Amino acid sequence: MSVTDPRATDDTRFPDPVYRDTVLAPLFDGARTHHVDGFRRIDRAHLVMLAETGIVERETAAAIAGALEAIDREVDPSQLTYTGEVEDWFFLVEAELKKRVGPDTGGWLHTGRSRNDIDHTLFKMSLKAHLDRLMEQARAVLAALIGTARRESGTIIVAYTHGQPAQPTTLGHYLGAAIEVLIRDIERLEAARATCDLCSMGAAAITTTGFPIDRARVAQLLGFAAPQRNSYSCIAAVDYTTGAYSAVELLFLHLGRLIQDFQVWSSFEVGQLYVPNAFVQISSIMPQKRNPVPIEHMRHLASQTMGRARTMKDIMHNTPFTDMNDSEGESQSAGYEAFASGGRVLDLLAAFVAAMRIDPAKVDRNIRRSCITITELADTVVRREGLSFRQAHEIAAATARAVVAEESDLPSGYAAFAAAFEHATGRAPGMDESAFREAASSEHFIAVRDRFGGPAPEPMEEALHAYDAALDGFTQRAEAAAAREADSAAELDTTFRALTEAR
Structure with a gap:
């Protein structure tokens, strides 16, 4: 009984229709999109380098350059339907190239490179563009936050801890905290972009090539800061992906917390945030309702963005440290959705922050009901009456209990304070009612908190200058990177055109 080698009778042709439709077609569509x-x-950059180094003769390079130009003119990616005749976009271009100049001449273009280094260079280029757009939108949010913080630097609000009224501060001071987190988030995005800005071209499959290629020249023509040093790292170290999406995930995790505060502050029960009518939708059945639904959209889109970014990191988990499909076409295309939803959040948040207002009557009501200036009353007792903080704290606590029981407010509670003070010390307080009212006021509470980082006018003005400087730095670095890449693009166009004109 003979055993037949199954390969001898396997007359099926690649690709299998199911593989074509489930894998190759989506990959092709992702590439052309x-x-x-x-x-x-x-x-173009690789061809220019091959000609400049003499690896490819100038005449051959000129013929290839002319064919590449013809392909750009004659092949419309949007009109293509994947048939399986070629494996992917790379092989489509190669087939078109060989059709125009012949297989021998066309085959020179792939000298010293691989789809491995091409793919990772492609993905870095795309991620850089997505990060640049996202950072531009994040800078707009930062500018809006700084502008509103400056405009509302003296606007009093209630600050909450553990969901309960805690102390008065200003909207400017609160937004300053969010500004500082956003500054650090943009710094993380910048760091992620710097990792993407190292070119993989020249790594070829894994170990570079025996041809005398100029990796730095290709990197420069493509607008990268430099070639990535280790060639194995070029095709295996996908930290350019995980780093980018980690930074995106943190950005929207942190913004989601800010957005949630806006949701609580705009509720009827709290009401300290007034949402302008331009950001309010009316109920279809309850005419009294003002629904600030843009806040909800920002919240769920931020969560979607965070989830999409986290998915990209999860895809890379426990993958082999080598070139592999897990990090490539379809995964990269899926990740771009995080930038799409995230960009919507940032655009809406920038507009919302610029328009938001505080309702001072609601803030005053909540401060009076919650006795949240009591901390400063205790502090003032220490300074003016010479008591320890613990004893002053007990007097202040007794005063607050009495005021709450009477359904009054703290500035009106001098009698309760005097009684608690005398009970604790055996003497009358030196503070009269006028001094007591000042110590219990929100304005005094904020004015005396003039330490570095506090809400008083002097530290707030210093902080705002620092925030302006950070925004200016981000803008200048972005403009410098854009100018460098524009110069590289212009040089690539000039050098490539010189090849075509040499025919």
Whole structure:
């Protein structure tokens, strides 16, 4: 009985229709949607380098350059339907190239490179563009936060801890805290972009090549800061992906907390945040309702963005430390959705923050009901009456209990304070009612908190200057990176055009 080698009778042709439809077609569609321009730039930069180093003769390079131009003119990616005749976009371009200049001439373009280094370079180029747009939108939010913090630097609000009224502060001081987190988040995005800004081209499959390629030249023509040093790292270290999406995830995790506060503050029971009518929808059945639903949309879109970014990190978990499909086409395309939803949040948040207002009557009502200036009363007793903080704290607590029981407010509670003071010390307080009222006022509470980082005018003004400087730094670095990449694009266009004109 003979055993037949199954390969001898396997007459099926690649690709299997199911594999074509479930894997290759989506990959092809992702490439033509997101990466056509990247492929085009990589082909041109690599060809220029091959000609400049003498690896490819100038005449051959000129013929290839002319064919690449013709492909750009004649092949419309949006009109293509994947048939399986070629494996992917790379092989489509190669087939078109060979059709125009012949297989021998066309085959020179792939000298010293691989789809491995091409792919990771493509993904870095795309991630840089997405990060640049997201950071531009984040800077707009930062500018809106700084503007509103400056405008409302003296506007008193209730600050909450554990969901309960805690102390008075200003909206400017509260927003300053959010500003500082956002500054750190943008710094994380900048750091992630710096990792993406190292070019993988020249790594080839894994170990570079025996051809005398110029990796730095290709990196420069493609607008990268430099080539990535280790060639194995170029195709295996996907930390450019995990780093980018980690930074995106943290950005929207942190903004989600701010957005949730806006939701609570705009509730009827709290009411300290007034949402302008432009951001309010009316109930279809309850005419009295003002629904600030943009806040809800910001919250759920921030959560969606965070989830999409986290998914990208989860995909990379426990994958082998090598080039692998897990980090490539379909995963990268899925990750871009995080930038799409995140951008919507940032645009809406920037507009919302610029328009938001505080309702001073609601704030005053809540301060009076909650006795939240009591901490400063205790502090003032220490300073003016010479008592320990613990004893002063007990007097203040007794005063607050009496005021709450009487359904009064703290500035009106001098009698209760005097009684608690005499009970604790055996003497009358030196503070008269006028001094007591001042110590119990929100304005005094904020004015005396003039330490570094506090809400008083002097530290707030210093902080706002620091925030302006941070925003200016982000803007200048973004403009410098954009100018460098524009110069690289112009040089690539000039050097490539010189090849085409050499025919």
